Amino acid sequence: MLAIPHTKDGALARLVAIFGSIGPHREKRVHYIFDLGDTDYQEIVLPASGPLDSIALRVPAAAWFERELRDQYGIKIVGHPDLRPLVFHDNWPDGVYPMVDRVKDVPWTKREYRFLQVQGEGIAEVAVGPVHAGIIEPGHFRFSVVGDTILHLELRHFYTHKGTEKLFEGSSVSSGAMIAESVSGDNCFAHAVCYSQAIEKACGTEVSPRASAIRLIGLELERLICHTSDIGGLCADVGFGVAAAYATRIKESLLRASVDCCGTRYWRGVAVPGGLRFDCDSGNVLELALAVARAYSDFSEIAGLILETPSIQDRFETAGVVRQEVARELAVVGPVARASGMKLDVRLDHSYGHYKNCQFEVPVMDDGDVMARARIRIAEAAVSARLIQETANALPHGDPLVPVNPRGEVQGFSAVESPRGELCYWLNALDGRLTRCYVKSPSFQNWPAMPFAAEGNIIADFPLINKSFNLSYSGCDR
Amino acid sequence: MIGDVIGQSLRQPNRIIPVEALLGNCDGSRMPEIVAERLTPAIAQRITEVCPTGALGMEESGGHGCLKLSYGDCIACGKCIESGAGAVVRAKRFTWCGVPKAQIVRLWDIDGCLEITPHTPSSDEARGQIHSLLQRALNIRQLDAGSCNGCEAEITALTNPYYDLERFGIHFVASPKHADMLLVTGPVTRNMAEAVKATYEAVAAPKLVVAVGACGCSSGIFAGSHAIVGAVDAIIPVDGYIPGCPPTPAMLVSGILKVLQRHVAR
Numbered sequence: 001m002l003a004i005p006h007t008k009d010g011a012l013a014r015l016v017a018i019f020g021s022i023g024p025h026r027e028k029r030v031h032y033i034f035d036l037g038d039t040d041y042q043e044i045v046l047p048a049s050g051p052l053d054s055i056a057l058r059v060p061a062a063a064w065f066e067r068e069l070r071d072q073y074g075i076k077i078v079g080h081p082d083l084r085p086l087v088f089h090d091n092w093p094d095g096v097y098p099m100v101d102r103v104k105d106v107p108w109t110k111r112e113y114r115f116l117q118v119q120g121e122g123i124a125e126v127a128v129g130p131v132h133a134g135i136i137e138p139g140h141f142r143f144s145v146v147g148d149t150i151l152h153l154e155l156r157h158f159y160t161h162k163g164t165e166k167l168f169e170g171s172s173v174s175s176g177a178m179i180a181e182s183v184s185g186d187n188c189f190a191h192a193v194c195y196s197q198a199i200e201k202a203c204g205t206e207v208s209p210r211a212s213a214i215r216l217i218g219l220e221l222e223r224l225i226c227h228t229s230d231i232g233g234l235c236a237d238v239g240f241g242v243a244a245a246y247a248t249r250i251k252e253s254l255l256r257a258s259v260d261c262c263g264t265r266y267w268r269g270v271a272v273p274g275g276l277r278f279d280c281d282s283g284n285v286l287e288l289a290l291a292v293a294r295a296y297s298d299f300s301e302i303a304g305l306i307l308e309t310p311s312i313q314d315r316f317e318t319a320g321v322v323r324q325e326v327a328r329e330l331a332v333v334g335p336v337a338r339a340s341g342m343k344l345d346v347r348l349d350h351s352y353g354h355y356k357n358c359q360f361e362v363p364v365m366d367d368g369d370v371m372a373r374a375r376i377r378i379a380e381a382a383v384s385a386r387l388i389q390e391t392a393n394a395l396p397h398g399d400p401l402v403p404v405n406p407r408g409e410v411q412g413f414s415a416v417e418s419p420r421g422e423l424c425y426w427l428n429a430l431d432g433r434l435t436r437c438y439v440k441s442p443s444f445q446n447w448p449a450m451p452f453a454a455e456g457n458i459i460a461d462f463p464l465i466n467k468s469f470n471l472s473y474s475g476c477d478r
Numbered sequence: 479m480i481g482d483v484i485g486q487s488l489r490q491p492n493r494i495i496p497v498e499a500l501l502g503n504c505d506g507s508r509m510p511e512i513v514a515e516r517l518t519p520a521i522a523q524r525i526t527e528v529c530p531t532g533a534l535g536m537e538e539s540g541g542h543g544c545l546k547l548s549y550g551d552c553i554a555c556g557k558c559i560e561s562g563a564g565a566v567v568r569a570k571r572f573t574w575c576g577v578p579k580a581q582i583v584r585l586w587d588i589d590g591c592l593e594i595t596p597h598t599p600s601s602d603e604a605r606g607q608i609h610s611l612l613q614r615a616l617n618i619r620q621l622d623a624g625s626c627n628g629c630e631a632e633i634t635a636l637t638n639p640y641y642d643l644e645r646f647g648i649h650f651v652a653s654p655k656h657a658d659m660l661l662v663t664g665p666v667t668r669n670m671a672e673a674v675k676a677t678y679e680a681v682a683a684p685k686l687v688v689a690v691g692a693c694g695c696s697s698g699i700f701a702g703s704h705a706i707v708g709a710v711d712a713i714i715p716v717d718g719y720i721p722g723c724p725p726t727p728a729m730l731v732s733g734i735l736k737v738l739q740r741h742v743a744r
Contacts, residue, residue: 089669103704106668130673133652135620135634137627138670159669160624163705175530178555182699185628185724242483248638249493255635259506263568265726266628269508269556277556305483474626 001053002046007037012058014344015331016041016415017424017440018065020048020073020099028073028100031426031438033413039350041413048073054080061331064448072099072165084113087158087477098166118144118152126459130159137473141462148458153451160477168437173199173406173429176437177272180425183439184475185266186226189218190418192271195437197352198425199273202412203405208398209354211275213391216354217285218267219416220384220391224292225254226419227335227377227384228299230470234374235306237464238315243302250295250302257291260284272401279400289392296385303378316371320453320465323368330449333442334421335380336469338364339372346417358387370468406432418442420472441475493640495728500641501735503728504572508554509721510562511569512547512584514591519543521565522588525558531698534558537585539594545586549574550695550709553723575729576688576718576736579711582695615647616738619657619681623674623710625664628724629691633661635727648734654680659734663690665697665706666713678714688737689716690730692723699723717741 005013013034021029028048033041046052054077056063066077067086074097077083085092093109115125124145130138140156167179180195181188193215200207207215232247255265261284262270270276306312322332327340337344345362347355363379365372406429415424421442428436446469453465522545526534533551537544558566574582585594620633636643643649651657654677666674678687689710692698697709710716718740720733 091668091671098704106704130670131621131654131677135630135650137622137625137630138673159673160622160626160664160667161669161705162624162665162667162700163703164700166705167700167703178530178553179699182626182628185626186631188626188628242480242487245639246483246487248635249490249640252493252635252638252640255506256640263506263556264508265506266631266724268628268723269554277560301483301486305480309480472627474624 002032002044002055004055004059005034005036005042013042015059015061016422017438018062018069019426019438020069020075021428021436022100028075030069030075033424041350041415043413048075051076051078053078056080060329061445064444073097074100085111087161089113089158098163115142115154116152122146123151139473143459145459148460150454150457150459150462153454155447155450157447157473158477160474162478164478165437165439168434171434173273173404173432173434176434181268183478184441184472187222187418187420187472187475189222189267189271190416190423193219194414194416194423194425196271196273197414197416198412198427199404199406201414202410202427202429205274205402205404207275207402208400209396210398211400212354213396214276214280214285215271216391217288217388218270220387221254221258221292222267223419224296224381224384225251227381230377230467231303231306231374233467233470234370234464237467238312240309240312243305246298246302250298253291253295257288261288274402274404276400282395285392285395289389292385292388296381299381306374313371315464316374317369319370319461320457320468321368322449322453324366326449326452327368332446332449334446335373335376336446336449337421338362339376340368341366346415346422350415352416354391358390360387370464373468420470421446439478441472441478443471443476446471447476494642494645495640500728500731502571502573502732504569504726505728507572507722507726507729508556509549509552509569509572510547510558510566512545512586513565513567514586514593516565517545517586517588517591518565519588521563525562525566528557528561530555530557531692531701539585542590543588544594545588546583548583548696549721550582550719551692551698552721553692553698572729575720575725575733578718579716582719582721616659617649617651617657618659618661619651619654620661620663621674621677623662623664623670623694624667624706625691625693629663629694632724632727633730636730641727641731643731655682657681659686659688661688661690662710663694665693665700666708666710667706671707671713674713686717686737686741687714688718688720688733690720691725692721695719695721
């Protein structure tokens with residue numbers, strides 16, 4: 001039985017991740033990672049050769065992690081309130097656990113999956129997805145409604161599950177970065193940096209100040225692009241076309257500026273263990289910073305417009321509220337957490353890389369509605385734009401890449417504040433080849449809060465609420 | 479306030495990119511191109527070894543040792559460019575977007591230092607036809623079969639004021655029943671296989687299917703995973719392929735137009 005650690009003020013520590021691994025003697029192990037409010041995360045490893053006691057009733061955030069553990073490792077979970085399959089759908093046979101054995105040609109079966117049934121007079125079910133109306137990733141939403149009002153929303157995800165964590169196994173530590181970039185394409189730089197940091201920690205490598213600084217620019221640019229796109233998306237969802245089109249133009253200007261600086265639009269193939277694959281020319285970095293300044297000035301104009309337009313306020317305010325208790329119990333992260341009163345940011349709480357040299361505050365709001373999440377993104381974009389300017393203006397010198405030496409068995413853990421929140425990589429490598437790589441994406445942790453945000457809202461507001469979370473399906477499903 | 483923004487918007491320069499500048503453009507994609515004169519057996523061997531997805535390979539053709547480059551498998555990681563000693567460079571133009579499967583693979587005779595595969599018609603030759611082509615409307619339904627969302631991000635960009643796909647009469651529709659073309663991204667996952675087939679069935683004939691991105695063309699980096707079924711053509715018939723990881727908006731426009739052009743000519 002796991003003794004859940006407490007923080008200094010006596011509260012239960014925040015759950016960061018639960019995942020499995022296979023030990024040197026083929027034994028199953030379970031890793032728990034907690035945040036106690038100290039600089040370092042706390043990791044607890046338990047043997048899992050037998051059944052495992054669930055902690056989901058005390059720590060609701062553990063629910064999906066434990067279900068994933070059961071699906072992937074075949075670890076029996078005792079005392080969990082909902083043990084329906086999570087990762088594998090109706091087509092996957094019982095008793096096949098890909099993280100334990102190498103599986104091939106898995107037979108197709110038909111299992112039954114039961115959605116929770118809400119019963120009563122006048123209750124209807126609305127099934128949406130997996131294929132949605134628009135250029136969006138696949139997932140299934142099952143609404144139980146009375147009239148327009150959502151009584152209950154059940155999520156069914158993992159349509160984009162690609163067995164990514166298994167693909168890491170056997171890959172060399174240097175090429176693992178390419179797999180990490182394909183976990184969630186729009187946040188590929190955060191994934192590549194987080195993966196690389198985990199390798200660097202495992203091998204005791206210190207990247208150069210220059211590589212750290214350029215990584216910071218890439219990470220903050222990714223945040224700025226992501227938040228600009230989200231604000232535009234929110235406007236599109238309430239029919240505010242001018243601002244939506246404006247945001248797409250600003251986003252494109254940043255992507256084009258990236259090509260001139262690092263060769264790719266989304267900074268793919270730039271970060272690798274040991275630093276960066278190549279150096280970015282200081283002049284090009286300054287050009288990028290100029291483009292960021294122009295883009296941010298345009299962005300702040302539409303941001304002002306959004307906050308002052310009554311019809312927008314009317315749609316954003318009080319829609320999709322995530323109460324602070326819910327946010328805490330589900331241990332949500334990123335802008336969603338900060339909009340619901342949780343002061344949480346890896347850049348400050350567990351600082352890394354060039355952030356250690358930067359002074360900044362993160363915005364926190366209490367309302368927990370769509371407006372709060374929009375305001376958080378607007379305020380964060382300002383911080384990102386400023387950090388990019390400051391870093392580009394004082395770019396340190398140094399080698400872009402230092403050698404990484406993964407000799408013997410090494411283990412590393414790293415966390416990065418991606419645009420969607422706390423992203424973590426835990427990995428183990430033997431003689432330069434990965435034997436396990438676990439990815440905790442912020443989307444995996446935030447999706448379970450969506451039903452709480454949707455409850456009591458009208459179904460027509462759901463796209464707006466969903467957009468205000470802006471979660472990655474592929475990041476969650478992996 | 480809104481007046482100010484519209485005023486500001488009107489003062490902005492026109493950012494729309496003319497179609498001629500989009501066709502064949504691949505800036506920001508890092509797709510590789512072989513410089514045949516510099517190719518040696520040693521370089522061919524080395525770049526084949528560093529390629530993570532098997533897009534580069536050696537094979538025999540007509541008694542000659544050949545280098546094979548399959549753009550459908552290429553995730554544009556740039557490793558061959560790094561280790562190719564000048565024999566592999568970033569493509570300045572890329573005309574393999576929208577080609578049928580048979581044309582997506584190129585072959586070079588290593589000893590003779592020349593390309594064996596026939597020259598694909600470049601976008602320049604196609605230019606004349608584009609305008610007559612664009613008098614038609616095309617409705618596209620985008621379908622994510624399990625992608626990482628990198629391709630989605632670039633497809634979304636097609637509607638921004640730089641690319642403005644709607645100016646060509648092309649637009650994205652919400653239902654497969656309204657669509658002429660399916661733009662399919664991602665390796666087809668086990669969990670999406672059924673939905674992909676059902677979506678394809680729901681599109682009225684005649685219909686076009688375009689596989690997008692390394693994953694859509696070949697499963698890309700996810701090849702061999704237990705949780706995927708394979709590339710898009712493992713599940714439904716595909717008319718054209720748009721390589722890239724992810725393909726840039728310009729590559730997407732080039733590819734969509736090339737598939738359309740071939741279809742109209744038929």
